[in-house]
Amino acid sequence: MLSDSKQPIYIQIINDLKKQMASGKLCPGDKLLPVRDMALNYKVNPNTIQRSYQELERDGIITVQRGVGSFVTDDDSAIKEMKYQLGRIALEHFFDEMSSIGYNVKEIVYMVNEEGGKLNA
Amino acid sequence: MLSDSKQPIYIQIINDLKKQMASGKLCPGDKLLPVRDMALNYKVNPNTIQRSYQELERDGIITVQRGVGSFVTDDDSAIKEMKYQLGRIALEHFFDEMSSIGYNVKEIVYMVNEEGGKLNA
Amino acid sequence: MLSDSKQPIYIQIINDLKKQMASGKLCPGDKLLPVRDMALNYKVNPNTIQRSYQELERDGIITVQRGVGSFVTDDDSAIKEMKYQLGRIALEHFFDEMSSIGYNVKEIVYMVNEEGGKLNA
Amino acid sequence: MLSDSKQPIYIQIINDLKKQMASGKLCPGDKLLPVRDMALNYKVNPNTIQRSYQELERDGIITVQRGVGSFVTDDDSAIKEMKYQLGRIALEHFFDEMSSIGYNVKEIVYMVNEEGGKLNA
DNA sequence: GTGGTCTAGACCACA
DNA sequence: GTGGTCTAGACCACA
Numbered sequence: 001m002l003s004d005s006k007q008p009i010y011i012q013i014i015n016d017l018k019k020q021m022a023s024g025k026l027c028p029g030d031k032l033l034p035v036r037d038m039a040l041n042y043k044v045n046p047n048t049i050q051r052s053y054q055e056l057e058r059d060g061i062i063t064v065q066r067g068v069g070s071f072v073t074d075d076d077s078a079i080k081e082m083k084y085q086l087g088r089i090a091l092e093h094f095f096d097e098m099s100s101i102g103y104n105v106k107e108i109v110y111m112v113n114e115e116g117g118k119l120n121a
Numbered sequence: 122m123l124s125d126s127k128q129p130i131y132i133q134i135i136n137d138l139k140k141q142m143a144s145g146k147l148c149p150g151d152k153l154l155p156v157r158d159m160a161l162n163y164k165v166n167p168n169t170i171q172r173s174y175q176e177l178e179r180d181g182i183i184t185v186q187r188g189v190g191s192f193v194t195d196d197d198s199a200i201k202e203m204k205y206q207l208g209r210i211a212l213e214h215f216f217d218e219m220s221s222i223g224y225n226v227k228e229i230v231y232m233v234n235e236e237g238g239k240l241n242a
Numbered sequence: 243m244l245s246d247s248k249q250p251i252y253i254q255i256i257n258d259l260k261k262q263m264a265s266g267k268l269c270p271g272d273k274l275l276p277v278r279d280m281a282l283n284y285k286v287n288p289n290t291i292q293r294s295y296q297e298l299e300r301d302g303i304i305t306v307q308r309g310v311g312s313f314v315t316d317d318d319s320a321i322k323e324m325k326y327q328l329g330r331i332a333l334e335h336f337f338d339e340m341s342s343i344g345y346n347v348k349e350i351v352y353m354v355n356e357e358g359g360k361l362n363a
Numbered sequence: 364m365l366s367d368s369k370q371p372i373y374i375q376i377i378n379d380l381k382k383q384m385a386s387g388k389l390c391p392g393d394k395l396l397p398v399r400d401m402a403l404n405y406k407v408n409p410n411t412i413q414r415s416y417q418e419l420e421r422d423g424i425i426t427v428q429r430g431v432g433s434f435v436t437d438d439d440s441a442i443k444e445m446k447y448q449l450g451r452i453a454l455e456h457f458f459d460e461m462s463s464i465g466y467n468v469k470e471i472v473y474m475v476n477e478e479g480g481k482l483n484a
Numbered sequence: 485g486t487g488g489t490c491t492a493g494a495c496c497a498c499a
Numbered sequence: 500g501t502g503g504t505c506t507a508g509a510c511c512a513c514a
Contacts, residue, residue, distance in 0.1 A: 006127055006512095008489060023223030034501055045491045050503075066502050067498040086222045091236055094215040101207045102144030109237035115212055116230035248369055265465030328464045333478055336457040343449045344386030351479035357454055358472035369497095371504060397486055408506045413488075429487050430513040 002042065009044055013052040015086075021061065021072055022083035032062060032070040130165055131172040136207075138177065142193055143204035153183060153191040251286055252293040257328075259298065263314055264325035274304060274312040365405065372407055376415040378449075384424065384435055385446035395425060395433040 002012045020026045032038065035053065039046040053070050056062045060078055064070045073079065098108045126133065141147045153159065156174065160167040174191055177183040181199055185191045194200065219229045247254065262268045274280065277295065281288040295312055298304040302320055306312045315321065340350045365375045383389045395401065398416065402409040416433050419425045423441050427433045436442065461471045 010489080019221050019223070023221065035503095036501080045493095046502095047492090047504095048490065051489095053502085064502070065499095067500075069501065083223060087219065087224060087232065090215065090218045090222065091232060094211065094218075095236065095240070097211045097215075098208060100140050100144065101211065102140070102204060103208060105237050105240045109233055111208065111212055112230055112233040115216065116226050119216070119226045261463050261465070265463065325465060329461065329466060329474065332457065332460045332464065333474060336453065336460075337478065337482070339453045339457075340450065342382050342386065343453065344382070344446060345450060347479050347482045351475055353450065353454060354457075354472055354475040357458065358468050361458070361468045373504080398488095399486085408508095409487095410489095410507090411505065414504090416487085427487070428514095430485075432486065 009042075010048050010051040010055070013042055013044070013049065014055055017052065017056065018061065018082060018086060021079055022086055026072050028072050028074050028076055028079060030072045032072065034069060130163075131169050131176070134163055134165070134170065134173040135176055138173065139182065139203060139207060142182065142200055143207055147193050149193050149195050149197055149200060151193045153193065155190065251284075252290050252297070255284055255286070255291065255294040256297055259294065260303065260324060260328060263303065263321055264328055268314050270314050270316050270318055270321060272314045274314065276311065372405075373411050373414040373418070376405055376407070376412065377418055380415065380419065381424065381445055381449060384442055385449055389435050391435050391437050391439055391442060393435045395435065397432060 002009065002016065005012065017026070017032075026032070032053070033041060035046050035049045038049045042049065053062065053064060057064045057070075059082075060073060060075070061082060062070055062072055063074075095105070095108060098111075103111070138147070138153075147153070153174070154162060156167050156170045159170045163170070174183065174185055178185045178191075180203075181194060181196070182203060183191050183193055216226070216229060219232075224232070259268070259274075268274070274295070275283060277288050277291045280291045284291070295304065295306055299306045299312075301324075302315060302317070303324060304312050304314055337347070337350060340353075345353070365372065365379065368375065380389070380395075389395070395416070396404060398409050398412045401412045405412065416425065416427060420427045420433075422445075423436060423438070424445060425433055425435055426437075458468070458471060461474075466474070
């Protein structure tokens, strides 16, 4: 389920959960799996999930209620902002990558429009 | 200099060299650094570079002449094809990534055009 | 209601009751809650309250009359002395704490006067 | 070396180190003990120190250089601000405590001035 | 050598 | 049941 990057597992899980929230697979107010269940899910140690949850809470993306459970924040705008940031990062990474291959901005835009047309046809 | 992926180092080096050729930092006919120098350059074992060169030669991107050196292929169209393939991979990866964040094709195209406009302004 | 110290619970309850007597929430001669009710109040075992009452009686702060109830001592001066002792402990703890943070006596006195001025403004 | 509070050990260690920095036992730029040595010092697991260091770094109080060591920040003003905050917390806690014992602001200020006079005599 | 991550597993705190 | 902390110990990354 996790990618092949060298990033720490807990960061990869954070990003995976963020994507699920950004894309609506997890909605504001939804209960997250308990730490132990999520650990089974990702096949990692509960401590690793614990760390992911803590970081997400610190970022205001989820709220943790001791003894109760962890929940996606009710704050819609926080989720939207997070989604936008994920998009920006992907966008900038893409332009950097294409640029390093030797494509200029005009070519990049052209190729994306072509691809978009094909995908929507 | 190398990325943060878990890919074998020789693969990462292949991709780096390919980008240099695609972007014109290395031109058709150019002599590549000798294996030992390239190894120092990337701070890896010469065997690793050896393997990267072998793969690149198998793909027809470079030619290796024993006792003389290694050279970027003279075949312009081979380089162009390779550049196109690198671009396709980046393009598809980008669409996949944006899609997993929850953006649809229309939104992706819009964001790229916006970004392209800003970068060219 | 109880603090975050590792002190035994019966000690924490003693100190809480002492504060109530020192601050006049419980006056000389007042009847204390029966052991069982006080236990419900603090959400502890009645035995724990029993022990707290015993200690307070030994200190002459309350009097326990079997079959009748427990009462705050009539001895005003005993309560005053106890209040003074609580104040001394807090005062000394405060000077120690500030000292360990790196403030000298002059600075501590200055800060308290400033704060006092603000609070009384 | 650590207090008897119910606070997590890593928090207690953070506060202890903060006090050492506030009071000048540790100065800006000073090297902190390596994680493992500090763990022996406090007789806790290295992971616990790791966590303390990470929190301190996040707060900008120390800087961590992977493979090199951990250092008190060079930013004098950050240390001063932290010292001020520690003082404020102690001050407010003291006023709260005295208030719960039944002393009013005027009395608190009087007692502190008396004590300050005695200590400086 | 020094910090960073992770697992396995125990035990605690809160509800 | 659910999250929080801690230990013991392994292994990795960077210098």
